[in-house]
Amino acid sequence: MDVVVEARNLVKEYNSHRVVKGINFSVCKGECFGFLGPNGAGKTTTMSMIICYTPITKGNVTVFGLDVGRYPKKVKQKIGVIPQETNLDPDLTVFENLMVYARYFNIPKKVARNRVKELLSFVQLSDKRDEVILRLSGGMKRRLLIARSLINDPELIILDEPTIGLDPQARHLIWQKLRQLKAHGTTMVLSTHYMEEAAQLCDRLAIMDQGQIIAEGSPNHLITEFVGTEVIEIRSDGQESNYILDSLKEHQFSFERAADTLFLYSREGGRLVQKIKEVKDERIIYRPATLEDVFLKLTGRELKE
Amino acid sequence: MNAFINTFRIPYIGDGAFRVWQRNGNVWLKFYRPSLVGNLGEPILYLLALGYGLGKFIPDISGIPYIQFIAPGLLVSSTMYSACFECTFGSFTRMTTQRTYDAIIVTPVSIEEVIAGDIFWGATKGAIAGLVILLVATAFGLVGSPWVGLVLPLLMVEGLLFASLSMVMTALAPTYDFFNYFFTIAIAPMFLFSGIFFPLDEFPAWAKTASWFLPLTHLVTITRGLFLGKLHISLLINLSLVIAFTVITFYVSITLVKRRLIK
Numbered sequence: 001m002d003v004v005v006e007a008r009n010l011v012k013e014y015n016s017h018r019v020v021k022g023i024n025f026s027v028c029k030g031e032c033f034g035f036l037g038p039n040g041a042g043k044t045t046t047m048s049m050i051i052c053y054t055p056i057t058k059g060n061v062t063v064f065g066l067d068v069g070r071y072p073k074k075v076k077q078k079i080g081v082i083p084q085e086t087n088l089d090p091d092l093t094v095f096e097n098l099m100v101y102a103r104y105f106n107i108p109k110k111v112a113r114n115r116v117k118e119l120l121s122f123v124q125l126s127d128k129r130d131e132v133i134l135r136l137s138g139g140m141k142r143r144l145l146i147a148r149s150l151i152n153d154p155e156l157i158i159l160d161e162p163t164i165g166l167d168p169q170a171r172h173l174i175w176q177k178l179r180q181l182k183a184h185g186t187t188m189v190l191s192t193h194y195m196e197e198a199a200q201l202c203d204r205l206a207i208m209d210q211g212q213i214i215a216e217g218s219p220n221h222l223i224t225e226f227v228g229t230e231v232i233e234i235r236s237d238g239q240e241s242n243y244i245l246d247s248l249k250e251h252q253f254s255f256e257r258a259a260d261t262l263f264l265y266s267r268e269g270g271r272l273v274q275k276i277k278e279v280k281d282e283r284i285i286y287r288p289a290t291l292e293d294v295f296l297k298l299t300g301r302e303l304k305e
Numbered sequence: 306m307n308a309f310i311n312t313f314r315i316p317y318i319g320d321g322a323f324r325v326w327q328r329n330g331n332v333w334l335k336f337y338r339p340s341l342v343g344n345l346g347e348p349i350l351y352l353l354a355l356g357y358g359l360g361k362f363i364p365d366i367s368g369i370p371y372i373q374f375i376a377p378g379l380l381v382s383s384t385m386y387s388a389c390f391e392c393t394f395g396s397f398t399r400m401t402t403q404r405t406y407d408a409i410i411v412t413p414v415s416i417e418e419v420i421a422g423d424i425f426w427g428a429t430k431g432a433i434a435g436l437v438i439l440l441v442a443t444a445f446g447l448v449g450s451p452w453v454g455l456v457l458p459l460l461m462v463e464g465l466l467f468a469s470l471s472m473v474m475t476a477l478a479p480t481y482d483f484f485n486y487f488f489t490i491a492i493a494p495m496f497l498f499s500g501i502f503f504p505l506d507e508f509p510a511w512a513k514t515a516s517w518f519l520p521l522t523h524l525v526t527i528t529r530g531l532f533l534g535k536l537h538i539s540l541l542i543n544l545s546l547v548i549a550f551t552v553i554t555f556y557v558s559i560t561l562v563k564r565r566l567i568k
Contacts, residue, residue, distance in 0.1 A: 052411075053411060054568065072415070076412055076413045077413045081411040085404065087403070087404035087407050087408040089405055091332040091335075091403075096331065100328050103324050103327065104413065105412055152412075
């Protein structure tokens with residue numbers, strides 16, 4: 001498989017404070033690769049090194065085989081970027097935003113005009129063509145950012161928290177558009193802390209914490225490897241949970257306590273639930289394991305600020 | 306060490322700067338009318354109030370009527386103000402609240418080109434403001450020599466100078482209020498003490514020496530010479546100083562903005 005992005009021993013320091021601590025990863029053609037991690041894990045910094053925005057302290061990143069430090073113009077010509085915070089040009093209309101952006105890529109006006117028309121219809125904003133940015137909703141702005149990132153017909157797009165702050169309808173529309181792009185063969189690298197987003201879009205994930213990649217694999221692989229297949233949540237105080245754990249001695253499971261909740265991870269959830277119900281019959285949640293369980297298990301349950 | 310070299314090396318400025326200039330031009334063209342009125346308004350009021358009004362009570366200065374004496378200075382000061390407003394308030398807005406710079410530097414346009422493009426645009430706006438005054442002064446019959454044509458390239462250089470100087474302020478400004486220092490401590494005194502409204506020859510030597518450090522003084526001197534067709538070889542010294550100051554501030558401004566944005 002063709003490798004599109006490759007990072008080797010990538011390090012970023014701010015005033016000798018290490019925020020990315022020597023990570024390695026590679027992204028293959030056509031793949032959607034996600035960085036998942038709590039705030040401050042180094043996701044955004046890593047992505048901004050890929051897009052030639054943040055200078056690399058040590059190690060290197062290549063995009064399409066080009067070193068990002070040495071060939072930023074060539075790399076940037078081939079990629080599309082969707083930033084975390086909206087930076088559409090508020091002095092220009094929807095149409096003008098895309099046309100002016102096309103010029104930064106030296107796309108001839110005629111070609112750009114057709115492309116803009118196509119893209120506006122792709123992100124369902126054709127009827128907002130002459131609207132000023134101020135009057136767009138959050139979801140429309142995001143869609144316009146997607147259109148803008150596609151103006152140079154990139155083979156790779158980089159998305160930093162693509163659906164942050166959107167309502168569920170807007171979010172699902174964005175996901176649908178991104179899946180369409182993926183089906184079309186576009187390689188994607190995204191960062192998110194929404195588990196559902198990671199599960200919906202990503203073929204492969206790297207979970208980051210404190211500047212390091214602590215686990216990597218497909219969403220399903222990560223779930224089975226780190227938490228098993230089923231989770232039982234029991235709202236319970238200390239004493240009662242000790243009693244429950246005692247009663248399950250002969251079963252295979254792992255557990256975690258977090259404040260008022262006891263989490264049991266197991267591949268034989270059904271039998272465990274039966275057993276638990278003998279001693280406690282209420283406030284038990286029995287569900288399949290999700291990425292969120294992996295995430296919390298690996299990065300801890302305490303608040304990260 | 307690498308980071309150090311990266312920050313201070315001579316910037317490569319390619320056609321990306323032109324793209325940024327074009328972007329600003331597009332935005333300006335949407336609202337050029339109020340902008341031009343702004344360019345015209347204040348200098349014309351000065352010209353009328355001081356030139357005709359106050360001028361009635363003031364004897365000719367080295368044989369020139371007062372209104373003709375102040376016209377060249379009002380022209381260069383109008384370029385100065387226009388370039389300064391554009392590259393302080395305008396550039397600061399694009400750099401911080403609007404994140405326009407952030408959006409552009411992920412395209413093939415580099416950070417140096419973005420800053421340079423913004424400075425070129427500030428210079429252009431300054432030159433437009435000066436050009437408007439030049440037309441008015443010509444209509445008023447205040448221009449006495451064809452040498453005045455050379456004012457146009459001079460205005461471009463002046464625009465670059467003040468746009469770069471303002472960009473230095475933008476690189477250092479934590480908030481908009483910071484620009485009050487710049488306009489009160491640097492720009493307003495320059496407007497008043499660069500020989501626009503009175504000749505500097507009559508002042509004590511120290512004041513004359515001090516005025517040499519105000520770049521506007523040189524621009525006033527050159528422009529007045531071109532307006533009246535009184536050219537002297539010493540104007541080349543004035544011009545060299547202006548160009549030297551422009552090159553230095555241009556380089557410093559790019560270095561400082563880069564250091565602010567690229568971490």
